[in-house]
Amino acid sequence: MPKTAAQKHPRKAPKKAKAEVNELTTAEATVETLLSHGIRTVYALPGVHNDYLFDAFARASDRLSVIHTRHEQGAAYMALGAALATGKPQTYSVVPGPGLLNSGAALLTAYGMYAPVLAMIGQIPAQAIGRDQDHLHEIKDQAGIIARLVDHAVLIKGAAEAPSKVAKAIRSMAEGRPGPAALECAIDVWGQRGPVGPIPDPMPPRLPRPDEDKVRKAAKLLGKAKRILIVAGSGAWGASPEVTQLSEMLQAPVLSYRRGQGVLDGRSPFSVNLPLGHELWGEADAVLAVGTRLFAPLQQWGVDRDLKIVNVSATADGAGKLHKPDVALIGDAAPSLRALIAALERTNEKRASRADEMRERQARMRARIAKLGPQLAFLEAIRAELPEDGILVDEVTQVGFAARLAFPVYKPRTFLSPGYQDNLGWGYATALGAQHARSDVPVLSINGDGGFMFTANELATAMRHRIPLTAIVFADGAFGNVRRIQQEQFGNRVIASDLANPDFVKFAESFGARGLRARNPQELRFALRESFAIREPTVIEVPVGAMPSPWEFIHMPRVRGKTKR
Known part of the structure; x- marks a missing residue:
């Protein structure tokens, strides 16, 4: 059978577009990735180890601001404050050795506050790292020191890998245990040029979905409890509407000592301070902990078999760090609490208002x-x-x-x-x-x-x-x-x-x-x-x-x- 025209001249598959590749320095690739992830400010103190990085900052000055401080601790603390006030990743940059150590208190505090602070730390020449040759600002096992201050740390070894490592570091700050991350780069690597593929776009963090069985178990437990106390930490910052709704549904006071303040409007009679929370802890038959380790209650106030605890935490380790809860809901607070609210609408018992009681107790506490x-x-x-x-x-x-x-x-x-x-x-x-x-x-x-x-x-x-x-x-x-x-x-x-x-x-x-x-x-x-x-x-x-x-x-x-x- 003679071939048709289409068979004689088959249509070729379209060629795949080649991924765009640019020649960039490691520093330029790093800066472009910061920008692609919405970071528009770097709090920093310059120094010779980061000269090429600061040159990249200067080349991007129409898109990026550098706020230079008078001490490395100032740069790191400023990044911490910006991260806490906005909830968004912030970055600072300092030289290795003394610069890292000067910023260390702020980085340690960021770790303790689960704050998304990205530290960009210089390093001595790449071939000398770990050889103890007394280079300028050399510190023995700098990576080991950094690893004790953050959960994610990596050394950037060249331009080609910079985008993926920077993107992964930023993403890591919102996954699992939230908190800071760190990037190191050697003095002689920042300025090296190489082919760099497409700069990655931000990827949403991988967050676990609420476990439906555990949500039902938590709703059953809380729905039958008579005197519930909600304890809110900074992990509840993004779940203020949900905590407020649960407080009303359960007629539950909300204790926040430091980090969780404002999750429930402080003008509400149900917003209680530490000493009133101490009283309520002793009376409660159930506690809903949201984004908190419950350190003071568990370590100082005591716990017994008559107190049931539901803990909403970003990680399983966080939920059971000090005491194994009766139910642990692992994941972001807002979707976990929304699922809990939906389940409670079916299991929650009818409750009398405690508003007058709480107003009276607030007056006594004042x-x-x-x-x-x-x-x-x-x-x-x-x-x-x-x-x-x-x-x-x-x-x-x-x-x-x-x-x-x-x-x-x-x-x-x-x-x-x-x-x-x-x-x-x-x-x-x-x-x-x-x-x-x-x-x-x-x-x-x-x-x-x-x-x-x-x-x-x-x-x-x-x-x-x-x-x-x-x-x-x-x-x-x-x-x-x-x-x-x-x-x-x-x-x-x-x-x-x-x-x-x-x-x-x-x-x-x-x-x-x-x-x-x-x-x-x-x-x-x-x-x-x-x-x-x-x-x-x-x-x-x-x-x-x-x-x-x-x-x-x-x-x-x-x-x-x-x-x-």
Whole structure:
């Protein structure tokens, strides 16, 4: 049979388009991947190990901003503050060795706060890594040190692999245990050119779907419980509507001490502080933990067979780290709680309102903590002037401790507290990053005179980059908490707790910032009002004396039996 025309001239399959390949340096490929993943700012301090990286930053300056600080800890803390305030990945870059170590406290804090901070750390020449040859900034087993501060760390060895390694690092910060990641690159690799394939687009994190059987089990358990306490940590930040709905469905108070504040609007009678949560823990027959390790309740308040626990956690390890829950829902909080709500609509028993009970208990609690009067008066002044969506960054200081107990927080991510590291001096630079990333709202940093001086040099950064952060310095001339412990527990043998301070108003003015002084809460209100109106870098000095101890409201005794499963 003669062939048809089509058979004589068969249509050829279309050629596949070749993947675009460009010649880029390792640094340029890294920067392009950062940009493709929505990162538009790098907090950084330059140095010779990263010269080619900074040149790549300069070449992309129409798309990328570099906020350079006066110390590596400032750069890392700024990235941390930006990540906490936005919930989005942020990055910082420093040289190896001393640069890494100087930034280490902030990276460690990011790990403890599950914050998506990407550290880009330089390295000595590639062939010398691990050989102990005394290169500039060489540190023995730098990768091993980094591995103890993050869950994902990798060395970039060339331009071709840079995009995939950067993309994987960014993705890792939202998968499994959320938290920081780190990239190293050698001084002689940043500038090497090579063929680079297409820059990868962001990939959504792989998150487990709610286990339907466990959701039903949790709904059955909670639906039959009579007195439920919800405990919310920072893992609940993205699930505020769901937590609010569950609180209403279950008539359950919501305890948030530091990280979870604002998940339930602090004006609700169901939003309870730590000491009231301590009471409720002792009365509860069921607890719903959302995005929290339950450290204080499990380690200090006690647990017994009469208390059932449902834990919503990003990872199985996180859910059972301190105590095996009765039900563990593994995955992102919002979809897990939505599934739980749907199941509870079928199993939840009818509940009488506890609103009046909670209002009465709130009033009694306010009377109890009134002994913190000096701190509370300043916090009332701050709350009166800080807008509802303004951000407060606390510190390891007397007013900061009280803020964790008594500062009303209305929305998630508007109260930033440093987690279990609780490191003195984190506040000012972290708040600076939060203010830079959230230029649409005022950010307020509260400090003691001790903690403020850790990163007070970053006033220069605030001025150089016109970051309108307002900082209060409560100045008592001492590490006040240390001094009180020495007085009360060590026979008044006071040592190494007194401070020599500058005049903080003049100190601020020496940088060109605005310096103000407030001697009482009313003057503080006027100063805050002025600062928030003019939107310039400002320091407000508040001279204070010794303040009442908050610790009886923080370290509280066991209220449940000793039985453990």
